Amino acid sequence: MSLLEVNDLTVKFYTEEGVVNAVDNLSFSIDRGEKFGVVGESGAGKSVTALSVMRLIESPGHIESGEVLFNGENLLEMSDEEIRSIRGNEIAMVFQDAQTALNPVYTVGEQISETIRHHLGYDETEAKERSIQLLDTVGIPDAESRFSDYPHEFSGGMQQRAIIAMALSCDPDLLICDEPTTALDVTIETKILQEIETLADEFDTAIQLITHDLGVVADVCDRVMVMYAGKPVEKAPVEELYYDPKHPYTVGLMSSIPRIGDERERLQTIPGTMPDLVDLPSGCSFHPRCPYAEESCTRSEPALVDPETGAVATDDDEHVAACLEYTGELTDGLGYEVTVRDSSDDAEVETVAGAKASSAVDTDVPDAGGDRRD
Amino acid sequence: MRRIYESDALHRDDDPHTPNEKDTSRRVQAVRWVNSTLLSRLLLPTGIAYRAVSVDISTPNDEFAPGESVPFVVTMKNSLPTPVTIPTESLVLWTWTVDGVPEASHVPLRDPPDERGAFVFDRGERKQFHKRWDQRFKVGNDEWEAADPGTYTLGAEFNVPAADEKGLSSETIVEIRSD
Ligand code: SF4
Numbered sequence: 001m002s003l004l005e006v007n008d009l010t011v012k013f014y015t016e017e018g019v020v021n022a023v024d025n026l027s028f029s030i031d032r033g034e035k036f037g038v039v040g041e042s043g044a045g046k047s048v049t050a051l052s053v054m055r056l057i058e059s060p061g062h063i064e065s066g067e068v069l070f071n072g073e074n075l076l077e078m079s080d081e082e083i084r085s086i087r088g089n090e091i092a093m094v095f096q097d098a099q100t101a102l103n104p105v106y107t108v109g110e111q112i113s114e115t116i117r118h119h120l121g122y123d124e125t126e127a128k129e130r131s132i133q134l135l136d137t138v139g140i141p142d143a144e145s146r147f148s149d150y151p152h153e154f155s156g157g158m159q160q161r162a163i164i165a166m167a168l169s170c171d172p173d174l175l176i177c178d179e180p181t182t183a184l185d186v187t188i189e190t191k192i193l194q195e196i197e198t199l200a201d202e203f204d205t206a207i208q209l210i211t212h213d214l215g216v217v218a219d220v221c222d223r224v225m226v227m228y229a230g231k232p233v234e235k236a237p238v239e240e241l242y243y244d245p246k247h248p249y250t251v252g253l254m255s256s257i258p259r260i261g262d263e264r265e266r267l268q269t270i271p272g273t274m275p276d277l278v279d280l281p282s283g284c285s286f287h288p289r290c291p292y293a294e295e296s297c298t299r300s301e302p303a304l305v306d307p308e309t310g311a312v313a314t315d316d317d318e319h320v321a322a323c324l325e326y327t328g329e330l331t332d333g334l335g336y337e338v339t340v341r342d343s344s345d346d347a348e349v350e351t352v353a354g355a356k357a358s359s360a361v362d363t364d365v366p367d368a369g370g371d372r373r374d
Numbered sequence: 375m376r377r378i379y380e381s382d383a384l385h386r387d388d389d390p391h392t393p394n395e396k397d398t399s400r401r402v403q404a405v406r407w408v409n410s411t412l413l414s415r416l417l418l419p420t421g422i423a424y425r426a427v428s429v430d431i432s433t434p435n436d437e438f439a440p441g442e443s444v445p446f447v448v449t450m451k452n453s454l455p456t457p458v459t460i461p462t463e464s465l466v467l468w469t470w471t472v473d474g475v476p477e478a479s480h481v482p483l484r485d486p487p488d489e490r491g492a493f494v495f496d497r498g499e500r501k502q503f504h505k506r507w508d509q510r511f512k513v514g515n516d517e518w519e520a521a522d523p524g525t526y527t528l529g530a531e532f533n534v535p536a537a538d539e540k541g542l543s544s545e546t547i548v549e550i551r552s553d
Pocket residue numbers: 247248249284285286287290291292293294297302322323324325330
């Protein structure tokens with residue numbers, strides 16, 4: 001049995017502009033101790049997915065259908081009391097703006113101790129010891145004296161580490177990290193990601209890492225789900241996603257990973273922005289931005305299929321993608337290649353746009369740019 | 375090093391629809407604690423509320439080439455100097471139609487919770503929604519068909535019983551050319 005199993009989750013928000021299709025028929029599972037990445041741009045539905053798992057969707061949001069099984073029990077059917085005891089104890093969450101989760105008027109140490117006392121019933125001395133130990137584990141130097149510092153005395157990176165320490169303090173089975181390093185410098189980002197990874201191994205905690213940056217996922221995760229406009233468009237083990245991406249959107253995300261020391265002009269980023277989730281494009285939601293879109297892409301919505309056979313995806317399939325190419329409905333096919341270049345020590349993936357550079361369909365392509373933050 | 379107020383941490387823009395985020399462009403109308411809702415219900419009988427609010431749909435042109443997106447603007451206005459609330463049949467507050475087909479879909483698009491909604495207008499408020507119809511009809515769960523050349527009626531209406539009788543609907547006609 002998987003630790004977390006999300007089945008056919010659909011979440012909508014009822015706003016005066018219209019109904020926002022935030023998450024549409026989403027299924028995925030995370031095994032015990034597994035590191036699972038969820039990737040996509042803003043508006044892909046990544047955070048809403050995470051908030052649904054924590055049952056933190058509030059009005060005007062509604063979980064319209066689906067189930068979220070944690071250790072086999074449906075979180076969506078639990079009482080408020082039951083879900084509260086799961087949150088923080090068995091599932092913990094670290095947000096991008098975790099700093100705001102620290103209360104400025106209490107010392108960092110007090111806040112971690114309080115969590116430990118509350119959830120684990122430790123006495124004051126035990127909780128303090130455990131907190132110092134955790135601060136030390138997440139790499140806060142001189143943890144014993146920093147225990148009494150206030151949040152403003154910590155740097156951004158240290159605040160984020162303190163939050164991770166707090167999240168890990170109750171030894172959760174699942175740690176959901178929502179853009180945990182986006183607000184931080186690149187060097188601190190790398191360190192924090194390494195720490196999350198090491199800690200997850202040490203504590204045997206499963207990680208759901210949500211990010212807009214495919215590069216971050218490559219460093220940390222075992223398996224990845226790429227989301228677009230509230231739907232999964234590709235799921236694969238991380239190496240396969242890198243060396244053999246099957247969905248044009250994944251390819252677009254890969255092309256826009258910046259590479260240190262690479263002086264060449266960055267390959268094409270994906271033109272346009274995520275569609276309005278109130279009025280999704282017909283057919284494949286990605287068609288207005290897809291360089292390989294054909295007329296059929298505006299008429300049929302591709303299902304997640306096994307790209308080798310075109311058969312509808314099952315739980316057993318490791319690598320699945322949602323593009324009409326794999327059900328034989330494209331005339332010209334996908335025109336990208338992936339080449340693996342050997343740089344100094346790492347293998348590197350380069351994506352090259354194929355011969356068919358632009359779509360043959362008359363669609364509106366909004367201005368390039370978008371709201372990516374990379 | 376970046377401090378918190380220099381970072382994006384306080385302005386979370388990861389997902390525009392996270393519920394803990396305040397987004398003024400999409401104001402929540404369905405929550406029960408909106409004071410103006412209560413206020414306007416206390417002050418205004420629903421019949422007067424209906425009369426106070428108007429809706430209008432318009433397109434920039436009357437004719438469109440086949441396959442061309444048809445943009446339209448829905449404008450709603452409260453003519454009273456007091457807040458007005460229109461009680462709606464569900465949390466879907468209003469809808470647009472093509473030849474009477476809601477959101478140009480022959481299949482149900484959603485299954486809203488069994489709850490009534492409230493469309494709130496501030497005093498004298500004008501709301502405008504920009505939408506487009508891509509000249510396609512949804513005909514199955516994952517299938518669309520292009521509209522044939524000809525004339526089509528675009529409509530917008532509040533989600534209230536007999537919206538047209540209450541003056542809470544509007545229509546306009548467009549033509550898809552056959553060239
Ligand atoms: S179905 Fe069409 S539009 Fe969608 S990803 Fe494949 S080629 Fe692109």
